[in-house]
Amino acid sequence: MADFAIETQGLSKRFRSQLAVDGIDLAVPAGAVFGFLGPNGSGKTTTIRMLLGLVAASSGSARVLGTEMPGGVGRVLPRVGALVEGPAFSPFLSGEANLRRFDAADRGAPGRSRGARVAAALDRVGLSHAAGKKVHAYSLGMKQRLGLANALLMPRDLLVLDEPTNGLDPQGTREVRGLIRSLADDGTTVFVSSHLLAEVEQICSHLAVMRAGRLVAQGTLDEFRSAGDASVRVQTPDPEAARAVLAGLGLELEQAAGADAAAPPPGGALVVARLDERPPETVVAALVAAGVRVRGFEAAHASLEQRFVDLTGEGFDVVQ
Structure with missing residues (x-):
């Protein structure tokens, strides 16, 4: 396994006259729970979209799981689970049916074990009781959990989560926190974008901070605590x-x-x-x-x- 699950050099994104991400050098160690922090509008989501090959960078480079992006997107994405900008599901299908559709769209997902994988993913995020319920009747927190279940349908080397506790009650937040820890214990690198400092402080081993499109600090949690x-x-x-x-x-x-x-x-x-x-x-x-x-x-x-x-x-x- 490479030393870094994510590496960028001078990664930038410009939207016409706006420089949304300005030459950032990220280094996310393999196996870390990495907190990606910054106020709203600081460039976090744009950075994630570039890492996943959803938008093209204006300049600079990015490597995810040792592969250049976006050129290696076909090889990388099957190893990555992602929840970005909130989950989008068919509202009149059940949670289970939605996950079956997403799993069927994954060419690397064997059809024979689909039912077992969907059931296991729903159980892992605490939604087994609502598997047959139509998604339009789900609360925001339940939809967020369903998005996490979708990211966990197949084994992943990297999990990218954008505001994973959005809409969750305190109990749900604790469960997601425990889930992230268990994934990291299994060797998965977890990249968490958030503005909730208390949550990030409790689960992350490493942090990076964005401000106005620029990376202003990164390091281990202990280094952040001892700085200043x-x-x-x-x-x-x-x-x-x-x-x-x-x-x-x-x-x-x-x-x-x-x-x-x-x-x-x-x-x-x-x-x-x-x-x-x-x-x-x-x-x-x-x-x-x-x-x-x-x-x-x-x-x-x-x-x-x-x-x-x-x-x-x-x-x-x-x-x-």
């Missing part, structure tokens, strides 16, 4: 003395939430400062040596949410 400014948070009944010690160490003080409250919190006031490269334990030692009563101490990097806001200039929906 770090800070120390000291809870103490001696806030003025703590501020003096931190300032004496050359640390930039920040305003803590609730610092202007009339009554300090039960454990004392919270003092916050930006942390430089020094080890956090040296800050604790300096506070204790100065006689500051430390009742709580935390050293942490900026939240993942703040990291994305810094990269994109826009907020993300972090509500599950």
